[in-house]
Amino acid sequence: MSELSVNHLLGIKYLQEADIDLIFKTADHFKEVINRPIKKVPSLRDITIANLFFENSTRTKLSFELAEKRLSADVLNFSSSQSSVKKGETLIDTVNNILSMKVDMVVMRHPNPGAGVFLSKHVNASIINAGDGAHEHPTQALLDSYSIREKLGNVAGKKVVIVGDILHSRVALSNIFALKLQGAEVMVCGPKTLLPKYIDKLGVKVETNLRKALNWCDVANMLRVQNERMDISYFPSTREYTQQYGVTKDLLNTLDKEIVIMHPGPINRGVEITSDVADSSQSIILDQVQNGVAVRMAVIYLLASKIKQ
Amino acid sequence: MSQKVLLNAKEVNIILHRLACQLIEKHNNFSNTVLIGLQPRGVFLADRLAKILKEDYNVKNIELGHLDITFYRDDFRRGNKPLKANSTNINFIVEDKNIVFIDDVLHTGRSIRAALTAIQSFGRPNEIELLTLIDRRFSRHLPIQPNYRGRQVDVINKEKVKVNWYEQDNEDSVYLIEK
Numbered sequence: 001m002s003e004l005s006v007n008h009l010l011g012i013k014y015l016q017e018a019d020i021d022l023i024f025k026t027a028d029h030f031k032e033v034i035n036r037p038i039k040k041v042p043s044l045r046d047i048t049i050a051n052l053f054f055e056n057s058t059r060t061k062l063s064f065e066l067a068e069k070r071l072s073a074d075v076l077n078f079s080s081s082q083s084s085v086k087k088g089e090t091l092i093d094t095v096n097n098i099l100s101m102k103v104d105m106v107v108m109r110h111p112n113p114g115a116g117v118f119l120s121k122h123v124n125a126s127i128i129n130a131g132d133g134a135h136e137h138p139t140q141a142l143l144d145s146y147s148i149r150e151k152l153g154n155v156a157g158k159k160v161v162i163v164g165d166i167l168h169s170r171v172a173l174s175n176i177f178a179l180k181l182q183g184a185e186v187m188v189c190g191p192k193t194l195l196p197k198y199i200d201k202l203g204v205k206v207e208t209n210l211r212k213a214l215n216w217c218d219v220a221n222m223l224r225v226q227n228e229r230m231d232i233s234y235f236p237s238t239r240e241y242t243q244q245y246g247v248t249k250d251l252l253n254t255l256d257k258e259i260v261i262m263h264p265g266p267i268n269r270g271v272e273i274t275s276d277v278a279d280s281s282q283s284i285i286l287d288q289v290q291n292g293v294a295v296r297m298a299v300i301y302l303l304a305s306k307i308k309q
Numbered sequence: 310m311s312q313k314v315l316l317n318a319k320e321v322n323i324i325l326h327r328l329a330c331q332l333i334e335k336h337n338n339f340s341n342t343v344l345i346g347l348q349p350r351g352v353f354l355a356d357r358l359a360k361i362l363k364e365d366y367n368v369k370n371i372e373l374g375h376l377d378i379t380f381y382r383d384d385f386r387r388g389n390k391p392l393k394a395n396s397t398n399i400n401f402i403v404e405d406k407n408i409v410f411i412d413d414v415l416h417t418g419r420s421i422r423a424a425l426t427a428i429q430s431f432g433r434p435n436e437i438e439l440l441t442l443i444d445r446r447f448s449r450h451l452p453i454q455p456n457y458r459g460r461q462v463d464v465i466n467k468e469k470v471k472v473n474w475y476e477q478d479n480e481d482s483v484y485l486i487e488k
Contacts (some may be wrong), residue, residue: 003391023399029394031379038430041380071380301380 004302006202008127012135012177013048020182023148026298027291034070034293044073047304050098052108053130054080054091054115059265059289060140064107067296069279072080073304076103091115092122093242100113104307105300108132128304134168134229140264141174143295147288150220151260156183161213163189163245164272165221168230171264172223176202188214189244193234210245210303212259214255222247222272249276260284315443315470315482324459325354328440329361331457332409339371341435347424348377348395349396351412353474354442358411367479368474374399376410381423404432409457413472418453441481443470 004019010125023240033041053061068075076098095106105126108116113135120127131137149155160179166188168174179186180203185207188195200206207213214220225241235241247261261273261283269275278285312487316324336342339362347398352375356451362368410424421439428434442459447465464470471484 002393026394029379029396032397033430037432038432042426043380043382043385046386089409248471253389305386307386 005304007303008116008120008129008215009138009299010120010127010129011305012138012141012174012181015181016182020142020145023142023302024149025294026302027146029064030070030297030301032288033293034297040070040072041054042072043301044068044304045072045308047071047105048074048076048101048103048296049105049107050076050103051096051130052078052098052106052110054093054108054110055111055131057130057251060095060109060137063289063292064128064139064296066132067293067300068107070293070295071300071304073105073300077103089117091259094121094138095119095125099123099177105304108133115221119226122298123249128299128303132169133135135141135170136174136177137142137170138174138178139292139296139299140171141178142299143264143266143288143292144171144175144221144264145178146295147262147284147291147305148260150287150291151284152218155179158219159185159187159217160219160221161207161217162223163210163213165194165225165234166199166223167194167234168226169223171221176204180204186205187213191228191235207224208248211251211254211288214247214251214259217259219260219262220247223264223266224266224268224272237269246270246272246274247277248274249280250257252282254275258282262288264288310487312471312484314482315485316460318475318481321442321459321481321483323362323426324442325357326365326374328459329366329459330441331357332333332362332440333368334436336407336409339368341405343372343401343403343425344409344411345376345399345428345458346441347412347420348375348379350414350472350474351410353476354413354440354472355402355411356420356453356476357474370474371473372401374401376424376427378427379474380421381427383419383423386475403428403434405435405444406432408434408437408463410437410439412439412441414443414470415453415455415458416445416448418449418451422451442472445470447487450458 107130109126109130110132113133115132116129164171189207263285314347322336346352351401359371359373377395377400379392424481440457441455444458444461445464469486
C-alpha cells in the first residue's frame with residue numbers, strides 16, 4: 001500500500017494496520033532527513049496548515065509546527081486564549097473563517113471529545129486530531145509505537161503496560177487501539193478509581209498491582225495524573241499515589257529483566273516516575289520526542305498527498 | 310503491448326566498461342570524487358559501475374551513495390499515483406567534492422533537477438556531472454544534458470524505455486516498450 005485509507009487522522013480507531021505500517025516506513029525516511037545538516041525538504045511548499053489549539057500544549061504544538069516547517073508548509077498558529085472564541089464564536093465559524101484564507105489542512109486540539117470528527121464532516125480540509133478531550137491523541141500513539149519498534153525491533157507480540165490515569169487519558173485510549181492493531185498485548189494498571197469501568201471490553205488486561213504489571217511487561221508507558229481534568233478526588237493523596245504507582249529505580253532493580261520506560265510528557269518528576277528512572281538508559285522518553293517530529297512529518301506528508309490540486 | 314530489445318546483456322556489459330573508463334579518464338583515482346546513484350533504479354547502475362571500477366580497474370576507495378529525490382519532486386499531488394519514498398544513504402560530506410549523479414534513463418530531466426536540489430542538503434559540491442545509461446533524445450523539459458551517456462535513443466512519447474538489472478530482474482537488458 002502506498003496511500004492512506006483515510007483523508008483525515010481523527011483517531012487510531014479509524015486506521016488499518018497497513019496505514020500504520022505506511023506511516024512508519026515514511027517516518028523512517030523523514031528521520032533520516034531530520035538528521036541531515038539541512039533538515040528540510042520542499043515537498044509541501046504549496047500547502048498551508050493551520051494549527052488550532054483550543055487547549056494548552058507545548059510539546060505537541062512545537063512538534064507539529066517543526067514537522068510542518070521541515071516539510072516547507074506555510075503555518076498559521078492559533079490558540080483559543082488569544083482569539084474570538086472568547087467572544088462567542090462557534091467552532092465551525094472559527095474554522096471556516098480560517099479556511100476562507102485558503103488553508104489546506106487543520107491540526108486541532110480541542111477539550112471536547114469528537115471535535116475533530118465533527119469538524120471533518122463540516123469543513124473542506126484535511127483534519128489531524130492533536131488531542132480531543134479524553135478521547136484520542138493519535139499522533140502520540142503512533143510515535144509511541146514507532147519508538148517501541150525502533151527500540152525492540154517490532155511491536156507485534158510485545159507486552160506493553162500503560163500505568164496511571166487511564167480514565168482521563170486520550171494517550172491511553174489511542175495507544176490501546178494502536179498496540180492492539182499491531183498485535184501487541186496490552187495491560188492497563190492504576191488505582192481502580194482511575195480505570196474506566198468497561199476498559200476490559202477493549203481486550204486489555206487489567207491490573208492494580210504495579211509490581212505484578214512491571215514483571216509481566218516488556219514496555220511500561222507511564223502516564224501523568226491529569227489533575228486539571230479531575231473534578232473529584234480519585235486517590236487520597238499524591239504521596240499515596242506515588243507509593244503505589246510511582247516507578248523508582250529500586251523497584252526496577254528488583255525485576256528479573258530490564259524493561260523499557262516511556263512517558264508521553266510532561267513528566268511530574270517524583271510522582272509517577274523518579275528522576276533517576278526518567279534519565280536512565282532504560283528510558284526512551286527523549287527518543288519519543290525526536291520520533292514525534294518524524295512521525296508527524298509522515299502523517300502530514302501522506303495526508304497532504306491526498307489533497308487534490 | 311509490444312517490446313523490442315535495445316541492448317542485450319553483452320552490450321550492456323561493454324557499455325558499462327566504457328563508461329567506467331570514461332570516468333577514470335576524467336576522475337583519475339577518484340580521490341575527490343563521489344558516485345551517487347539516484348533512487349530507485351539508478352542505484353543498480355551506480356553499484357555496478359563502482360564494482361567494475363574496483364574489481365576490473367583496481368580503483369580503491371570509491372565513495373558511493375544513494376540519493377532519494379521523492380521529497381524534492383515537482384509533481385507532488387499532480388499525478389494519480391502517490392509518490393513512494395526510498396532510502397537515502399550518503400554517509401560522507403559532499404562539500405567541495407566532485408559528484409557524479411548516476412541514473413538509468415534520462416528523459417524529461419525533472420528527476421535530475423530534483424536531485425540537484427536534494428544534494429544541497431548535504432553540502433556545497435565543487436562540481437556535479439551526470440551519467441546515464443540511456444539518453445532519450447528530444448524529450449527534455451529542462452536544459453539538462455548528460456556528461457557520460459551509454460546509448461542515445463529516439464523514443465516517441467507513447468513508448469517507454471525499461472532497463473533491467475540482473476540483481477532485480479534476473480537479466481541485464483534494455484527494452485523499448487510500446488504502451
